[in-house]
Amino acid sequence: xxxxxxxxxxxxxxxxxxxxxxxxxxxxxxxxxxxxxxxxxxxxxxxxxxxxxxxxxxxxxxxxxxxxxxxxxxxxxxxxxxxxxxxxxxxxxxxxxxxxxxxxxxxxxxxxxxxxxxxxxxxxxxxxxxxxxxxxxxxxxxxxxxxxxxxxxxxxxxxxxxxxxxxxxxxxxxxxxxxxxxxxxxxxxxxxxxxxxxxxxxxxxxxxxxxxxxxxxxxxxxxxxxxxxxxxxxx
Amino acid sequence: xxxxxxxxxxxxxxxxxxxxxxxxxxxxxxxxxxxxxxxxxxxxxxxxxxxxxxxxxxxxxxxxxxxxxxxxxxxxxxxxxxxxxxxxxxxxxxxxxxxxxxxxxxxx
Numbered sequence: 001x002x003x004x005x006x007x008x009x010x011x012x013x014x015x016x017x018x019x020x021x022x023x024x025x026x027x028x029x030x031x032x033x034x035x036x037x038x039x040x041x042x043x044x045x046x047x048x049x050x051x052x053x054x055x056x057x058x059x060x061x062x063x064x065x066x067x068x069x070x071x072x073x074x075x076x077x078x079x080x081x082x083x084x085x086x087x088x089x090x091x092x093x094x095x096x097x098x099x100x101x102x103x104x105x106x107x108x109x110x111x112x113x114x115x116x117x118x119x120x121x122x123x124x125x126x127x128x129x130x131x132x133x134x135x136x137x138x139x140x141x142x143x144x145x146x147x148x149x150x151x152x153x154x155x156x157x158x159x160x161x162x163x164x165x166x167x168x169x170x171x172x173x174x175x176x177x178x179x180x181x182x183x184x185x186x187x188x189x190x191x192x193x194x195x196x197x198x199x200x201x202x203x204x205x206x207x208x209x210x211x212x213x214x215x216x217x218x219x220x221x222x223x224x225x226x227x228x229x230x231x232x233x234x235x
Numbered sequence: 236x237x238x239x240x241x242x243x244x245x246x247x248x249x250x251x252x253x254x255x256x257x258x259x260x261x262x263x264x265x266x267x268x269x270x271x272x273x274x275x276x277x278x279x280x281x282x283x284x285x286x287x288x289x290x291x292x293x294x295x296x297x298x299x300x301x302x303x304x305x306x307x308x309x310x311x312x313x314x315x316x317x318x319x320x321x322x323x324x325x326x327x328x329x330x331x332x333x334x335x336x337x338x339x340x341x342x343x
Contacts, residue, residue: 074340
């Protein structure tokens with residue numbers, strides 16, 4: 001099955017005979033590509049596979065976390081730690097970006113699964129968010145808020161404070177945040193070139209821009225997925 | 236030390252020839268101050284044998300965070316916090332990790 005996941009995870013999510021595996025992969029695909037499409041149907045499918053709410057929450061947290069790890073690995077270009085046993089496909093930069101959200105789930109409505117169900121998770125996430133957004137170097141707080149808003153808009157998260165780009169570097173940071181969020185497989189020297197040309201030339205500055213956006217994908221993805229589960233209608 | 240933009244040479248880690256990284260990685264042997272301290276904490280974390288890299292050093296995804304020593308503890312504290320206990324089993328967690336990575340075209 002490891003090879004099937006590497007080749008076509010959607011097929012595993014649609015057709016695997018084990019209902020728990022099917023439910024977990026379906027949740028993972030939707031959290032990764034379009035967290036706003038989760039609905040109560042995902043919970044029904046999970047329960048049919050013998051999974052409880054805590055398991056669904058764990059799946060959302062794990063796929064959100066790995067979305068960040070993927071983005072950092074792609075952005076830095078870190079080498080693999082192990083030989084490639086499965087013949088992994090090559091990255092295809094022309095792959096279309098993930099879609100923009102069609103809806104912004106209401107995060108103030110009652111949710112079937114709360115983050116508090118996982119002891120300690122909310123505090124860890126809050127601490128991570130504070131580190132990512134409440135600093136003035138290398139990026140300023142305003143630049144971090146700009147990135148957070150750009151990420152939120154691309155993931156269906158209505159909770160980020162609205163802030164618009166005002167300068168060339170602002171626009172470049174928003175574009176980079178967009179690539180981090182919706183097409184991380186394109187991250188590399190070409191995508192970093194605009195912000196380098198506008199003054200964020202140091203690798204640590206580039207990393208901060210990418211890591212801030214990537215961190216925000218975790219925060220927004222979890223918030224949107226949990227809010228979306230309250231929806232009764234398939235999207 | 237902050238990383239300037241420069242090209243890195245490929246390295247060989249136990250037969251795995253690494254392409255040039257896009258951004259600088261400050262390796263544990265070069266790290267000082269806060270980064271050195273957080274690397275030591277990461278080395279001391281309990282880790283299942285299956286996660287220990289073939290090259291014997293810290294995993295690349297940890298070293299990939301080297302340009303922000305303050306971020307590393309938050310990311311891996313969150314990882315440990317959600318994964319050191321269940322309810323998902325290890326195979327289920329790996330399934331999710333593999334599917335996420337495939338969708339994001341991250342083959343690390």
